[in-house]
Amino acid sequence: MDIAVQLAGQPAPQLIKLAQSAEEQGFSSVYVPDHFANEPPGSGQLDETIMQEAIAMLGGIAASTRRVRVGGHVLCNLFRHPALTAQAIGTIDQISGGRAVLGIGAGWTKNEFAMTGISFPDIKPRLRMLDEATRIIKSLWTEKRTTFDGEFFQLKDAFITSQPVTQPHPPVVMGGSGKGLLRIAAREADVVNIIIDIGKAGTALPSEMAKLTEDGFRTKVDFVRDEAAKHGRALTISTTVFVPFLADTEEAGQQMADGLAAGFGLTGDQARRMPLALIGTADECVEELKRREREWGVEHLILSGGAGGEIIERFGKEIIPRI
DSSP: OEEEEEOOSSOHHHHHHHHHHHHHTTOSEEEEOOOSSBOOTTTOOBTTSOOOOHHHHHHHHHHHOSSSEEEESSEEGGGSOHHHHHHHHHHHHHHHTSOEEEEEEOOOOHHHHHHHOOOOOOHHHHHHHHHHHHHHHHHHHHOSOEEEEOSSOEEEEEOOSOOOSSSSOOOEEEEEOSHHHHHHHHHHOSEEEEOOOOTTTTSOOHHHHHHOOHHHHHHHHHHHHHHHHHTTOOOEEEEEESEEEEOSSHHHHHHHHHHHHHHHTOOHHHHHTOTTEEEEOHHHHHHHHHHIIIIIOEEEEEEOSSOOHHHHHHIIIIIGGGO
């Protein structure tokens, strides 16, 4: 399993320093979110949290690092035309010397669209838009000319000159949870990051977080693998830890797990096994990550939850060298 980190909520210079620290500490990839505003589960938008424009931030991180992969986790397809996304990620792949990742999703935070006036269709057309966009981006990266006559996008003899360095193209990461998204990922993605179901509600509901137990996650993994097999493909399974807690003692870890469990109607042990959380001492966390890789097939884990310098350094010293 490789460990990546998602960075957000800081001024741009600080995010670059955190990205450089993550690289030094052995993280495989650095991701940034793609939002106008931060919207934690059940809290509404937080106007005091800094949210950087994702493409610009990725360019700065790409130019300031040498080894880690860089990408959006995940870019909102509704914010950009797919030709622009193809050009932007192709440029970042050039800047980074072949380290760009296309992380892309259908879009979900309805409050952002309400405040900006950007169109926010229902989930089914959003998914069809994502499907078309991903195929267009990959075509612009791999073909000399692209003609596409779709439901949402029409291109005629289109091309981009900022071709990516990576061949045949940068890896595609899709994030989501619903069956519609997972079916698209099975056809088009290289990595699927399975998180809570947020597309229909347009926000991250605590009730949906509670549903993503170990059993719920494994059901989604089985589904997307079966769908990929229908297309003769295999996917890398990824998950995101939004609640990382490296405890100094087993008692402190259990207290944290019990507190988290109380909010979801689970036991402490069930909370420890939630894909969205990683709780325990360094030894316990290493053991749990190895179990998730062995039993769930998780090969790519993204550390989120506003990861700062201390947690990045601790993971680099206490976790990453041991998995």
